[in-house]
Structures are given as structure tokens and as C-alpha cells.
Amino acid sequence: MPTALITGATAGIGAAFVRRLASDGFDLVLVARDEKRLEETAEGLRAKYRVKAEVLSADLATDEGLAAVEDRVRTVDLLVNNAGFGHEGEFLKVPITDELRMLRVHCEAVLRLTYAALPGMIERARGGGVINVASVAAFFARGTYSASKAWVVSFSQGVMADLGNQSGNQGVHVMALCPGFVHTEFHERAGMDVSAIPGFLWLDGDRLVADGLRDFRRGAPVSVPGGQYKALVGLGRLIPARLAARVSSRAGRKYD
Numbered sequence: 001m002p003t004a005l006i007t008g009a010t011a012g013i014g015a016a017f018v019r020r021l022a023s024d025g026f027d028l029v030l031v032a033r034d035e036k037r038l039e040e041t042a043e044g045l046r047a048k049y050r051v052k053a054e055v056l057s058a059d060l061a062t063d064e065g066l067a068a069v070e071d072r073v074r075t076v077d078l079l080v081n082n083a084g085f086g087h088e089g090e091f092l093k094v095p096i097t098d099e100l101r102m103l104r105v106h107c108e109a110v111l112r113l114t115y116a117a118l119p120g121m122i123e124r125a126r127g128g129g130v131i132n133v134a135s136v137a138a139f140f141a142r143g144t145y146s147a148s149k150a151w152v153v154s155f156s157q158g159v160m161a162d163l164g165n166q167s168g169n170q171g172v173h174v175m176a177l178c179p180g181f182v183h184t185e186f187h188e189r190a191g192m193d194v195s196a197i198p199g200f201l202w203l204d205g206d207r208l209v210a211d212g213l214r215d216f217r218r219g220a221p222v223s224v225p226g227g228q229y230k231a232l233v234g235l236g237r238l239i240p241a242r243l244a245a246r247v248s249s250r251a252g253r254k255y256d
């Protein structure tokens with residue numbers, strides 16, 4: 001059985017990945033901080049899908065947590081770098097320690113786990129690869145969150161280009177997945193008020209994952225699921241960068 005390691009596996013988009021990959025027959029390694037919740041999730045997966053589900057409790061903002069996941073990821077077939085969080089993104093209103101923690105989880109963890117996972121995937125030559133969960137925010141300048149997700153998109157594209165040029169690579173793929181709004185724990189954890197976000201902008205988590213995996217299997221370097229978000233990202237490229245940054249800095253930035 002192929003094995004997938006998913007970070008942020010206990011909630012929201014990560015949990016949707018876990019359900020879908022379990023139903024596709026993957027054995028799973030579940031990563032998050034809350035060990036009790038990880039155990040409960042793993043138990044449910046074993047009972048429902050008859051797959052192996054391993055628990056790895058780790059804080060990806062710490063060296064110790066990152067090192068533990070680096071060790072485990074070397075032998076998996078699919079890595080989903082999904083763990084992430086939001087906070088009040090307006091610069092100078094966020095403690096610098098929170099900004100740095102965000103860069104660690106969104107960028108350093110993605111870098112180190114991708115670096116640890118790819119050599120084994122290439123050597124085993126069974127396909128698979130890495131899905132890095134970014135955001136449509138990557139395409140609009142809005143605080144450290146957007147900047148970190150822009151890094152994820154650019155990093156994934158760059159690594160994929162390098163892999164494409166590598167003669168030993170047998171179909172190992174790297175893709176950035178860029179979701180729009182999805183109902184998860186993300187907004188509540190960040191203290192964001194999303195009541196004004198119109199219904200048509202909300203994506204279904206299971207559908208997002210299905211679309212993302214379809215794009216991954218087709219070899220897309222970047223996946224932006226949902227027609228509304230493909231249009232938004234296209235529009236963002238047409239308007240001047242300064243205007244787009246000003247609009248995006250104001251839009252939807254409400255915190256409790």
C-alpha cells in the first residue's frame with residue numbers, strides 16, 4: 001500500500017485529505033500537535049477504511065517537531081504539507097514572534113519536509129510526490145500570510161521545474177494547491193469574522209481536495225480549484241499590483 005503523510009491532519013482541509021486518501025487505499029501518517037485528537041482520528045480511519053493510520057504528534061514550529069517529521073517522511077509516497085494558521089495580518093499589530101512562527105510552519109516546514117521526502121520518492125520510482133497547500137492569498141499582497149503562501153507557490157514551481165530536468169525522476173510531482181475560503185477551524189482560531197464573505201466564495205473541502213488531487217495527477221504545477229477563484233486570480237494579474245495590494249489589504253480583514 002502507498003503511504004501518505006499529511007500535516008495538519010486533524011481538522012479542515014487536512015482532515016478532508018485524510019478521508020479521501022484513506023478511501024483511495026493509502027496508509028496514513030497523521031501529523032498535528034494535539035495527540036489525543038490525532039489518536040481519535042486514526043482510530044476512526046482504521047475502523048472505517050481498514051487502512052494503517054499512524055500518529056505523529058509534532059509542533060512544526062519547533063526544531064524538535066520538524067526533525068521528527070523529517071525522519072518519518074523519508075519513506076512515504078505522498079506528502080501533503082497542509083498545516084497552517086492565520087492571524088491578524090496587519091503588519092505591526094501582530095507580535096513578531098507570531099510572524100516568525102508563521103514563517104516556520106508555512107515556509108521552513110514545507111522546505112525541510114519536501115527536502116527530506118523527495119530523494120526517497122525519486123529513488124523508489126513509484127510516482128507520488130508533494131502537495132503544498134498554499135492559498136489564493138498567494139496572488140494578492142496582504143501581510144505575512146500572503147507572503148508566506150506566495151513563497152509556497154514559487155517554491156513548489158521551482159522544485160517541480162528542477163525535478164522535470166532531472167533524468168532519474170520517474171513521475172514524482174510537486175504541486176501548490178491554492179484554496180479560496182473553506183469552512184474549517186482556521187478563521188475561528190485566528191479570531192476572524194467571516195460573516196460578510198458571500199456564499200459563492202465558499203468552497204466545499206471534500207470537493208477542493210478532489211479537484212486538487214485530480215490536478216496533481218494531471219501534473220499541474222499549481223492548482224486553483226473553483227471557477228470563481230480561477231477568475232479572481234486571473235483578474236488580480238490584470239490590475240496594477242499597487243491597487244490590488246490596497247484592495248486586498250482592506251478586504252475581509254475583520255477580527256473579533
Ligand SMILES: NC(=O)c1ccc[n+]([C@@H]2O[C@H](COP(=O)([O-])OP(=O)(O)OC[C@H]3O[C@@H](n4cnc5c(N)ncnc54)[C@H](OP(=O)(O)O)[C@@H]3O)[C@@H](O)[C@H]2O)c1
Binds near residue numbers: 083105
Ligand atoms: N480554510 C481556508 O479558508 C483556507 C484558505 C486558503 C488556504 N488555507 C490553508 O489550508 C491549510 C489548512 O488550513 P485549515 O483551514 O484546514 O485550518 P484548520 O481547520 O485550523 O486546521 C489546521 C490544522 O493544522 C494543524 N496545525 C496548526 N499549527 C500546527 C503546528 N504548529 N504544527 C503542527 N500542526 C499544526 C492543526 O492541528 P493542531 O492544532 O492539533 O496542531 C490542524 O490539524 C493551511 O495551510 C491554510 O493556510 C485555508
